[in-house]
Amino acid sequence: MRTIRNGLVLALGITMTALGASACSGGGEQQPPAAANPNEHVDLTLATFTEFGYEDLIPEYERLHPNIKITHHKTGQGGPYHEELVTKLAAGSGLADVTALEEGHLSDFLDKGSKFNDLSKIGPADASPDRWLNWKYEAAKTKDGKLIGYGTDIGPLAMCYRKDMFKAAGLPDDPEAVKPLFATWDSYFAAGADFVKKSNGKAWFDSASQNFNAMVNQLPEGYIGTDDKLAVEKNQGIKDAWAKVTDAVAKGESAKLTAFSNEWNTGFAQGAFATKVCPAWMLGVIKEHAGPENAGKWAVTAAFPGGGGNWGGSFLTVPTQSKHPREAAELAAWLTAPEQQIKAFQAKGNFPSQVKALTDPALLSYTNPYFGDTKVGELFAEQAKKVQKPQYKGPGDGQIQENATQPALQAVEQGKSAADGWNQLVEAAKKITR
Amino acid sequence: MTVLDKVAPEGSKAGERVSPRPTFRHRLSRWDVKVSPYLYIAPFFIVFGIVGLFPLLYTAYVSTFKWKAGDDDPDFIGLDNYKELFADSQFWNALVNTISIFLLSSVPQLVFAVLLAALLGARLRGATGWRVGILLPYAASLVAIGIIFANLFGPKYGLVNGVLQTIGLDPIDWQANRFGSHVAIAIMVNWRWTGYNALIVLAAMQAIPKELHEAALIDGAGTWRRFFNVTLPLLKPTLIFVIITSTIGGLQIFTEPKLFDAMPGSNNGGSTNQFQTVTLYLYQTAFQNASLGYASAIAWVLFLIIILIALVNFFLTGRIARTPAVKKK
Numbered sequence: 001m002r003t004i005r006n007g008l009v010l011a012l013g014i015t016m017t018a019l020g021a022s023a024c025s026g027g028g029e030q031q032p033p034a035a036a037n038p039n040e041h042v043d044l045t046l047a048t049f050t051e052f053g054y055e056d057l058i059p060e061y062e063r064l065h066p067n068i069k070i071t072h073h074k075t076g077q078g079g080p081y082h083e084e085l086v087t088k089l090a091a092g093s094g095l096a097d098v099t100a101l102e103e104g105h106l107s108d109f110l111d112k113g114s115k116f117n118d119l120s121k122i123g124p125a126d127a128s129p130d131r132w133l134n135w136k137y138e139a140a141k142t143k144d145g146k147l148i149g150y151g152t153d154i155g156p157l158a159m160c161y162r163k164d165m166f167k168a169a170g171l172p173d174d175p176e177a178v179k180p181l182f183a184t185w186d187s188y189f190a191a192g193a194d195f196v197k198k199s200n201g202k203a204w205f206d207s208a209s210q211n212f213n214a215m216v217n218q219l220p221e222g223y224i225g226t227d228d229k230l231a232v233e234k235n236q237g238i239k240d241a242w243a244k245v246t247d248a249v250a251k252g253e254s255a256k257l258t259a260f261s262n263e264w265n266t267g268f269a270q271g272a273f274a275t276k277v278c279p280a281w282m283l284g285v286i287k288e289h290a291g292p293e294n295a296g297k298w299a300v301t302a303a304f305p306g307g308g309g310n311w312g313g314s315f316l317t318v319p320t321q322s323k324h325p326r327e328a329a330e331l332a333a334w335l336t337a338p339e340q341q342i343k344a345f346q347a348k349g350n351f352p353s354q355v356k357a358l359t360d361p362a363l364l365s366y367t368n369p370y371f372g373d374t375k376v377g378e379l380f381a382e383q384a385k386k387v388q389k390p391q392y393k394g395p396g397d398g399q400i401q402e403n404a405t406q407p408a409l410q411a412v413e414q415g416k417s418a419a420d421g422w423n424q425l426v427e428a429a430k431k432i433t434r
Numbered sequence: 435m436t437v438l439d440k441v442a443p444e445g446s447k448a449g450e451r452v453s454p455r456p457t458f459r460h461r462l463s464r465w466d467v468k469v470s471p472y473l474y475i476a477p478f479f480i481v482f483g484i485v486g487l488f489p490l491l492y493t494a495y496v497s498t499f500k501w502k503a504g505d506d507d508p509d510f511i512g513l514d515n516y517k518e519l520f521a522d523s524q525f526w527n528a529l530v531n532t533i534s535i536f537l538l539s540s541v542p543q544l545v546f547a548v549l550l551a552a553l554l555g556a557r558l559r560g561a562t563g564w565r566v567g568i569l570l571p572y573a574a575s576l577v578a579i580g581i582i583f584a585n586l587f588g589p590k591y592g593l594v595n596g597v598l599q600t601i602g603l604d605p606i607d608w609q610a611n612r613f614g615s616h617v618a619i620a621i622m623v624n625w626r627w628t629g630y631n632a633l634i635v636l637a638a639m640q641a642i643p644k645e646l647h648e649a650a651l652i653d654g655a656g657t658w659r660r661f662f663n664v665t666l667p668l669l670k671p672t673l674i675f676v677i678i679t680s681t682i683g684g685l686q687i688f689t690e691p692k693l694f695d696a697m698p699g700s701n702n703g704g705s706t707n708q709f710q711t712v713t714l715y716l717y718q719t720a721f722q723n724a725s726l727g728y729a730s731a732i733a734w735v736l737f738l739i740i741i742l743i744a745l746v747n748f749f750l751t752g753r754i755a756r757t758p759a760v761k762k763k
Contacts, residue, residue: 263589272590407700
């Protein structure tokens with residue numbers, strides 16, 4: 001009993017110090033909170049969405065740190081999860097000590113950087129910048145240089161395609177031979193037009209917005225300029241991408257299946273389209289929906305139009321609401337260390353963002369039998385290195401993609417003209433950022 | 435109850451009806467008479483005040499601010515949110531969608547509910563089984579229904595289009611076509627609520643005295659004649675109830691259009707908001723765009739519209755309900 005009370009007093013002391021530290025953060029130098037006491041009992045909460053592959057890692061961490069007890073809250077869908085985070089940030093309570101954020105939503109939270117701890121200050125020393133791929137590390141930095149999240153997984157992009165459909169249309173189907181088709185977006189859409197003609201109107205890709213998102217993600221700036229103002233009308237790269245994608249839709253290249261809808265799921269099983277932009281995590285989605293009867297028909301190759309790209313991946317943050325920021329940062333650092341990321345990759349296929357993990361034999365030798373025993377670990381490690389730097393994403397970027405771009409492209413697929421669709425996109429984006 | 439006041443307190447002398455200094459028990463019983471009724475009904479008003487009135491008033495307060503969730507000090511902007519709302523084409527579009535879906539669901543629903551009730555009221559084998567049967571859709575999970583119907587109405591692989599194609603018709607893109615999407619959503623609503631309303635109508639039907647039907651029968655009225663001249667007029671109060679409840683429900687329709695969207699989790703109501711309802715727009719504004727002030731303005735306008743329609747309903751139906759009574763004289 002006495003030890004618990006002593007623990008409480010100590011915890012209180014540490015909390016006070018932590019509070020004091022964050023209170024005086026205004027003047028440049030931020031003091032790290034007092035070192036964690038290894039004997040103090042600490043309850044930590046961890047909030048994630050969909051699959052992070054932490055089920056076996058949490059008991060392991062508790063075994064290594066007998067004084068720490070972790071409660072893991074898992075949520076199904078990312079969208080509602082992040083909506084709830086905004087509410088909890090606004091309310092000033094309810095956030096977990098370690099809170100996961102998805103890349104697409106990150107910009108909205110970088111904007112509220114004052115509500116997160118600077119992990120470069122309070123995190124353990126071994127979680128140094130060189131642990132991560134540079135662009136992944138930089139992505140979680142606020143404008144004033146605060147690191148609010150440790151990178152977990154990434155979604156390096158490659159191209160998936162249906163071997164049998166390529167063969168039937170008279171296109172090359174060997175993973176090496178198809179690479180020239182996927183060299184640039186122009187060659188990709190040209191090959192698509194060719195495929196549609198040769199296959200009697202079969203679709204080349206699943207939906208316009210899947211390609212468009214990848215194209216926009218490759219640009220140095222997204223929908224929002226570095227001045228945090230809407231730049232969609234000024235951004236020539238976005239305009240060009242729009243023209244290319246809507247032109248491909250007009251040529252019948254799109255299967256018009258909204259991503260992650262039931263119809264899209266069925267589309268995989270029915271062979272409704274021949275290619276698919278493939279972040280590393282997409283392989284699992286394809287396998288699940290295309291089913292065992294299509295095993296071996298899908299292939300993946302280490303090429304992506306316009307070089308590399310990233311789609312998805314998450315970060316672990318420690319909100320200032322946390323009563324144990326130091327311990328929480330330690331846990332987040334441990335979960336994002338290369339060794340643990342390899343384990344998460346083996347458990348759920350989340351592709352690691354750590355330099356050391358990308359050269360780990362366990363990752364490089366990993367093959368995927370569904371995709372014809374391709375060494376997918378090596379393939380995506382190669383693709384990950386092609387990504388140069390993070391795109392600048394201002395607040396509202398993810399929302400524009402979901403609620404302005406995607407509906408506008410869907411409307412074009414449903415028969416709206418490309419020009420009207422563009423106006424719809426611009427109007428909706430203005431409304432979101434007003 | 436007030437009689438208690440005049441009863442002399444125990445121990446007082448006969449004839450001394452009112453003691454100059456009432457005893458504590460006397461005062462207690464007087465308070466009891468005056469205060470207790472309020473105490474008995476207080477729980478309702480307290481609960482209503484907390485979960486009904488306060489949110490209503492606080493929403494009105496929030497609607498006068500430019501209030502983004504997470505803002506530390508929102509700006510007071512008076513009625514600007516309302517001004518913006520009345521010029522917001524997306525809001526009017528949502529309102530038209532709501533009313534369209536509401537009419538497409540309520541009108542056929544009412545007709546079918548009365549017909550179903552008439553069928554169930556007839557002599558049937560296993561009547562209870564049938565009656566429970568039509569209530570089953572109501573007991574099913576709304577979310578499950580939404581997902582199943584969204585699948586049925588899928589543009590490419592949906593069952594409904596499959597059937598249309600086998601009988602030689604063109605498939606309909608149920609999500610892209612504005613009217614098509616309204617019909618599909620209305621079918622979802624009807625499937626769920628028709629049986630529920632039919633049971634309410636059935637209960638009212640069975641309360642109609644047999645003698646009226648017998649008298650009409652002796653007068654030579656056939657089945658249809660009796661249905662229109664005896665059953666329907668006497669059902670009016672029940673029909674009014676059913677209409678008002680379905681109006682309130684219909685104007686707040688949310689789950690069905692949300693789940694009907696092909697894009698999972700979307701609040702857009704289709705690519706060009708072709709089936710976004712007012713509540714869906716309200717939800718999107720508040721929880722996706724985090725514009726709490728503007729969302730509160732939408733909530734208040736929706737509230738006023740519901741009150742307005744309920745009043746119109748009340749006057750119209752009140753007038754209709756009075757007619758049979760006049761005829762009797």
